[in-house]
Amino acid sequence: MSHQATCYSCSKHFEGYPCCHRQWKHPGHCSFVHGYSRSFTFWFKAKTLDENGFVVDFSRFQDLEKQLKEHFDHTFLVNKDDPFLSHWEELHSKKALDLRIMENVGMEYTSELIWGWANSLLFQRDFGRTCCYRVKASENNFNSAFFELIPDWFESI
16 A cells, blocks of 8 residues: 555636736837736645535635735736836826736736735635645636645645
């Protein structure tokens, strides 16, 4: 008999977060303001199932959904080093756009950011029984980025 650790997994998909951004350093058309309806898929692990036989209870993700909605629903995402930042902030103050300043607005950084949100929630709620080990952030059906990492605290439990 193998001595491999048992691990269960599942995924949850969220979609319908229309927002816009720009990659101001890009030499091509990505430097212009443009938008997508972003979607996100999270993959979860657990060494044991909960009292309902679940890895995670999908009905308990209201806080994560709220965080996704507040950050990505009808918002304008901009890098913190965007040279027009003061202009975007002025437009935000005039309620012309709903500004979110990020380290980087790309899907790669976005996937890492929301991976952290999911793991913060899971650690507080499940005390290390579960973790998010992979996130897919998509700007459309053709372009996606992934972030994969098992948190240290999950491995040590």
